Amino acid sequence: MTELEHDTPFEFPCQFPIKAMGKNIPNIEAIVFEIVQRHVDDLSESAVKTRESKGGKYISVTVTVEAQSKAQLDAVYMDLTACTDILITM
Known part of the structure; x- marks a missing residue:
């Protein structure tokens, strides 16, 4: 474990939900999936859940x-926040 790993309450490996919000455009789910997939091996489409605003x-x-x-996780979030179609990440 590196020194940076001590700066987090998580024990790795772990299940971690990555959330991104954006305008409801037709391909937003695919955009988020592709960005996360760059950093995660064997990512399944079943790992993706979507929810529209009211x-x-x-x-x-x-x-x-x-x-x-x-x-x-830092790399995933950096790529997500760099995407102009994504407004917020959590």
């Missing part, structure tokens, strides 16, 4: 992954 203008996409390290 008015349908926005959508949240949650991808549950087997996280291996804090560095891996």
Whole structure:
């Protein structure tokens, strides 16, 4: 375990839900999946859950992954926040 791994309450590997929210555009689920897949081996489409906002203008996409390290999660979140179609990550 690296020193950076001590800066997190998680024990790796662990199941970790990655959530991204954006405008409800036709391909937002595929965009989020592709970004997360860059960093996670053997990611299944069944790991993806979506939920529309009450008015349908926005959508949240949650991808549950087997996280291996804090560095891996940091890389996922950096790529997600760099995407102009994604408004918020959690």
